[in-house]
Amino acid sequence: MTHAETKRQLWYVQRISAMVLACCVVAHLAIMIYAVRGGLSGAEILARTQGSWLFGAFYAVFVLGCAAHVPIGVTNIAEEWFGVRGFKSTLIAQLFTWGILILGLRAVWGVIAS
């Protein structure tokens, strides 16, 4: 695949993931505001989230959205502001993709596993 074609595809991935993330953020904020209305402790939160697959699925989508969206943006910034190109910019993208995936999914697992 040509460089131009890769970049073309990534552009659409970034836009679509942005839409997914926008929905996720709204839902996330709504859930949070609803859940902590009367104050809530960590233990109480865990009691609700543990074993909730729906909750897990929602945040897994959130993490996947971030893992798709963030690396593209970060690479663009690195390319445009710091003149990074080629192998280095691929490396930055990979680092962010895997970092977000591993840390994010681990965190989701942490709150739903009982």
Next chain:
Amino acid sequence: MTKTLAVSVWRGKEEGGFVSYEVPRRDNQTVLDVITHIQRNVDHTLAYRFACRVGMCGSCAMTVNGKARWTCRTHVSQVAENGKLELAPLANLPIVKDLVTDMRDFFDKWARGLGQFKGSRTRKDEFEKVRPDSKARMAADAGIECIGCGVCYASCDVVSWRPDYLGPAALNRAWTLVNDQRDTQLVERMKAVAGDAGCHSCHTQGSCTERCPKQLAPTAGIAGLKRQLMTTPAGGK
């Protein structure tokens, strides 16, 4: 109105500096008049470029008080701040001398974005009928009046960050041809304008559209290219 203008003008090449001149203030004076006054009456060695003086040729663009403008149709009264003018060559292009830039990159990029029309009919064929109210024709119309002044190119941050970025004018040109039903190079052109040297690098912030003296909207054309490329691969798989 102040009777004189304090004008500082870029002299030299990439290395150089601003030199101050005093120029008499006149009614309806344009920025180009100011430069011409300096060149004719103060320092004959000042280099600048113009041709038509009526906003058609696109050769007189410069940086006036920090912003790219066409100078022949910019009145001093619109831009002078406290009787002061600062004139520099266009940004994002190599300086030849003083206020003259080397526009080769700018026009080479039009060629790279396949800015040339190529039809299939000869003079022996019938004229092709293009409906003036068709969507494509109207889209082409909206971008067609470009005079190639380079104001948009000099105002685009992405051009300065990505030297191979085609830039607003070349992409605007490509968009007018994409909307020309007679043109036969659509597939190659879409390849040429895809990716990070093409439309996908545009940040859609619209400095080009804000500054274009012909009130064109390259940003809108670039968005059109992105829409079209959603379903067209850039090829070369």
